[in-house]
Amino acid sequence: xxxxxxxxxxxxxxxxxxxxxxxxxxxxxxxxxxxxxxxxxxxxxxxxxxxxxxxxxxxxxxxxxxxxxxxxxxxxxxxxxxxxxxxxxxxxxxxxxxxxxxxxxxxxxxxxxxxxxxxxxxxxxxxxxxxxxxxxxxxxxxxxxxxxxxxxxxxxxxxxxxxxxxxxxxxxxxxxxxxxxxxxxxxxxxxxxxxxxxxxxxxxxxxxxxxxxxxxxxxxxxxxxxxxxxxxxxxxxxxxxxxxxxxxxxxxxxxxxxxxxxxxxxxxxxxxxxxxxxxxxxxxxxxxxxxxxxxxxxxxxxxxxxxxxxxxxxxxxxxxxxxxxxxxxxxxxxxxxxxxxxxxxxxxxxxxxxxxxxxxxxxxxxxxxxxxxxxxxxxxxxxxxxxxxxxxxxxxxxxxxxxxxxxxxxxxxxxxxxxxxxxxxxxxxxxxxxxxxxxxxxxxxxxxxxxxxxxxxxxxxxxxxxxxxxxxxxxxxxxxxxxxxxxxxxxxxxxxxxxxxxxxxxxxxxxxxxxxxxx
Ligand SMILES: *Cc1c(COP(=O)(O)O)cnc(C)c1O
Numbered sequence: 001x002x003x004x005x006x007x008x009x010x011x012x013x014x015x016x017x018x019x020x021x022x023x024x025x026x027x028x029x030x031x032x033x034x035x036x037x038x039x040x041x042x043x044x045x046x047x048x049x050x051x052x053x054x055x056x057x058x059x060x061x062x063x064x065x066x067x068x069x070x071x072x073x074x075x076x077x078x079x080x081x082x083x084x085x086x087x088x089x090x091x092x093x094x095x096x097x098x099x100x101x102x103x104x105x106x107x108x109x110x111x112x113x114x115x116x117x118x119x120x121x122x123x124x125x126x127x128x129x130x131x132x133x134x135x136x137x138x139x140x141x142x143x144x145x146x147x148x149x150x151x152x153x154x155x156x157x158x159x160x161x162x163x164x165x166x167x168x169x170x171x172x173x174x175x176x177x178x179x180x181x182x183x184x185x186x187x188x189x190x191x192x193x194x195x196x197x198x199x200x201x202x203x204x205x206x207x208x209x210x211x212x213x214x215x216x217x218x219x220x221x222x223x224x225x226x227x228x229x230x231x232x233x234x235x236x237x238x239x240x241x242x243x244x245x246x247x248x249x250x251x252x253x254x255x256x257x258x259x260x261x262x263x264x265x266x267x268x269x270x271x272x273x274x275x276x277x278x279x280x281x282x283x284x285x286x287x288x289x290x291x292x293x294x295x296x297x298x299x300x301x302x303x304x305x306x307x308x309x310x311x312x313x314x315x316x317x318x319x320x321x322x323x324x325x326x327x328x329x330x331x332x333x334x335x336x337x338x339x340x341x342x343x344x345x346x347x348x349x350x351x352x353x354x355x356x357x358x359x360x361x362x363x364x365x366x367x368x369x370x371x372x373x374x375x376x377x378x379x380x381x382x383x384x385x386x387x388x389x390x391x392x393x394x395x396x397x398x399x400x401x402x403x404x405x406x407x408x409x410x411x412x413x414x415x416x417x418x419x420x421x422x423x424x425x426x427x428x429x430x431x432x433x434x435x436x437x438x439x440x441x442x443x444x445x446x447x448x449x450x451x452x453x454x455x456x457x458x459x460x461x462x463x464x465x466x467x468x469x470x471x472x473x474x475x476x477x478x479x480x481x482x483x484x485x486x487x488x489x490x491x492x493x494x495x496x497x498x499x500x501x502x503x504x505x506x507x508x509x510x511x512x513x514x515x516x517x518x519x
Pocket of ligand 1: 114270448
C-alpha cells in the first residue's frame with residue numbers, strides 16, 4: 001500500500017516511513033488512493049468468526065503491508081490487552097450495548113477513558129517497530145498540542161517507550177480540571193507537560209512553528225533527533241480506528257441484533273474528522289453502512305459544509321461542554337476530499353490554499369453529491385446536549401458523556417427528519433413525542449468518552465444537588481452512586497497521585513524548552 005501526500009501525488013511513502021514522518025513536507029496528509037482501498041474490499045460474511053484482534057490484524061495488514069505478520073501481532077498484543085483496556089473477560093476493547101432501540105459503541109475503556117486510547121495505545125508500537133526495522137539509532141521526539149483528551153492518551157501511550165520522548169502542550173484555559181490533573185500526574189521518565197499561556201490554537205501554532213523552524217531542524221540533525229507527531233494527521237492514528245466499525249458490525253450480526261448485509265448507520269461526535277473518516281474507509285472496504293451521521297456541537301462548521309458545500313472557518317469558536325469537538329479546522333477532511341475527488345491532488349491543493357488565505361472554500365456539486373451519498377450532518381447546541389443527557393438517563397437508563405450526547409441528539413434529529421421526509425432540514429421543530437416508530441434504521445452511536453471524565457457537567461444535567469459546591473472527586477462519587485458503574489481506575493487514582501508537572505510558559509519560553517530537550 002503506497003501512501004500519497006493529499007497535495008502532491010509525486011510525494012509517495014511506504015507506511016513505515018509515513019508513520020515516522022507524520023505530515024508531508026508540502027503540508028499534505030499521507031493517504032492511500034481510492035482505488036487501492038477498493039481493491040481490498042471484503043465480503044463481511046467471511047469475517048463473522050473474527051474477534052477484535054483478528055479484525056485488527058486484517059486491517060493493519062491491508063494498510064501497513066510493509067509490516068510482517070509477526071510485527072503486526074506484536075503491536076496488537078502489546079496494545080490491546082487487559083492491562084490497557086478493562087472490559088472484563090473477552091478481548092473486545094469496544095463493546096456494543098443498547099440505548100433505547102439503538103446502540104452505543106463504548107470506546108472509552110482504555111487507560112485514559114477516551115476513545116483516542118484505541119489509536120494511541122498502538123501508535124507507539126507502530127512507531128518503534130518502524131524505527132527498528134530501519135536500523136537507525138535516532139531518537140524520536142514527539143510534540144503534541146492538546147485541547148484535553150489527546151494529550152493524556154499520548155502521554156500514557158508513549159510512557160517509557162524506548163528511544164522516544166514526548167512533550168504535550170495544553171492551554172492554561174481550555175481543559176477541564178480532571179483533564180489537567182490527568183496530564184500533570186503523568187508517569188514515565190521520557191514525558192513532559194507544559195501549560196501555555198493562551199488557547200488551543202496557540203498550542204497548535206507553536207507545534208507547527210517548531211516543526212518548520214530551520215534552526216531547530218539543524219539542531220535535530222546534529223543531535224540525531226527526529227520530530228514526529230501524535231495528532232490525528234498521522235496515518236498511524238487513523239487506521240486503528242477503522243477496526244471498530246467492522247468489528248461492531250460483526251458483533252451485531254453474531255448477537256442476532258441485525259441480519260447479515262443489513263445496512264446500519266454510525267453516528268460520530270466529530271471534531272478533527274478522523275474518527276468518522278475511519279468509518280468511511282470501513283464502508284469502502286465492504287462494511288454494510290448506510291449513512292455516517294456527522295454530529296457537531298455549536299461549532300458546526302462541518303454541518304454547514306456537508307449541507308452546503310461551503311467550508312467557512314471565519315466564525316467565532318465557542319467553548320462548550322464537549323471541548324474535544326470545539327474545533328474550526330477539521331484536518332482529516334482533507335483526506336476525504338482527496339478520496340472522493342479520485343485522488344485529485346491539484347484540487348485539494350487549491351481548496352487548502354483557499355482555506356489558508358481566505359478561511360473559506362467551496363466544492364463543486366459533483367463532489368458535494370458524493371459526500372451526501374455517504375454522510376449526513378446535524379448539530380446539537382448546548383441546551384440540546386444537556387437535555388439529551390437527562391433524557392438518556394431518565395428514559396433509556398443510560399448515563400452518557402457530553403460528546404456522546406451531542407451524537408445522540410443528532411441521531412434523534414436524523415430520525416425525525418427521515419420520518420417526516422424532510423431530509424437535511426434542521427429539525428428545530430423536533431418533537432420526540434410526535435415520532436411514531438415506523439421509521440427504524442439500526443444505528444450505532446460512537447461513545448467517545450466515559451461520563452466520569454466529564455462528571456461535573458453530566459451531573460448537572462441529571463441531579464438536583466448544587467453540583468457547584470462539590471469538588472471533582474465528590475462529582476465522581478456522586479455519579480458512581482447514580483450509575484452503580486465503577487469509577488475508572490485511572491480517574492479514581494488521580495486523588496492521591498503526585499503532581500509532577502506544574503510548568504506554565506509563554507510562547508517564546510516554550511520554544512526554548514523544546515530546544516533544551518533536543519540538545
Ligand atoms: C477527539 C474526540 C472527539 C472527536 O474525534 P475526531 O476524530 O477529532 O473527529 C470526540 N469525542 C471525544 C471525547 C474526543 O476526545
